[in-house]
């Protein structure tokens with residue numbers, strides 16, 4: 001079996017949630033330590049890591065970032081190398097992202113390059129967000145790349161396809177947690193209570209009016225409530241309820257407006273249902289905004305070399321904390337086709353592993369091209 005496929009399968013078996021990626025970090029480190037060490041420097045950061053490849057006559061530093069965490073999902077692929085961790089799965093492709101990063105790193109450890117390279121193995125992309133604190137870390141500020149790239153698997157594209165665009169690629173995101181507290185009581189005496197199941201249901205419906213009534217129809221946004229909990233048993237009126245969701249917008253300004261409307265609606269619920277409501281926005285990610293020149297150069301390179309089919313895509317409402325790195329360092333993220341009938345965050349996601357070598361070939365040849373310029 002191809003080494004990178006074996007690495008991907010090993011990593012697939014040990015997914016870990018954000019900032020708990022101890023086994024993953026250990027696995028990555030033990031692989032990297034098998035490589036010749038003369039031209040690399042390794043620095044651990046929390047459960048992630050930086051690996052610098054020293055160029056022969058560096059004029060710049062080229063960054064390459066992979067995320068390393070998994071999701072709280074029970075895997076249902078039935079694969080022989082399924083996750084051995086209960087309720088944790090690489091359902092967003094970070095196992096492929098890591099094996100690709102190791103493939104590119106291995107190539108440049110074995111083949112000299114003029115410029116310096118910085119490989120960023122970043123924890124907690126799914127939450128609470130590792131990119132922003134990693135970017136602010138003393139190590140990344142000292143080794144700060146002049147440009148940075150990353151990829152994300154795309155189940156909807158065939159293997160051999162890369163989809164990308166200049167400008168906005170991924171949305172601004174904010175988690176949303178709303179806790180409602182009223183007065184519980186006997187199911188037969190509703191007039192003596194403030195029922196938080198009713199208040200939560202009303203609020204969920206009102207939240208749905210924000211996108212249709214408060215966001216410019218030519219702009220766009222998403223408010224998804226993915227989880228509702230409340231109450232204890234069927235014949236007790238619920239004293240508490242909790243909504244958990246996510247907000248997605250195409251600009252930071254629309255994010256502000258959506259939050260302002262959520263706060264107004266919550267005030268109305270508090271007054272109308274005589275209850276207390278707390279809002280917690282959890283972790284927030286800045287939009288992924290691809291640098292125009294670097295992205296166009298990459299598209300031109302792919303088309304000239306015909307290594308893959310390069311297609312231009314639309315922006316998506318997915319979020320990625322790589323956006324924080326792109327806010328400070330020019331670069332881009334792109335979609336890598338992996339051809340899976342099940343989408344991202346699905347318990348049956350099963351990416352085609354042939355995409356690993358496609359991505360390694362693209363990134364090694366592109367980085368060699370820009371990293372050996374006179």
Ligand SMILES: CC(=O)N[C@@H](CCC[C@H](N)C(=O)O)C(=O)O
Nearest residue numbers: 126127173174175246318319320
């Ligand atoms: C690529 C992808 O699926 N990213 C996640 C990022 C999660 C952001 C945050 N935890 C949230 O839920 O708002 C996504 O869900 O888009």
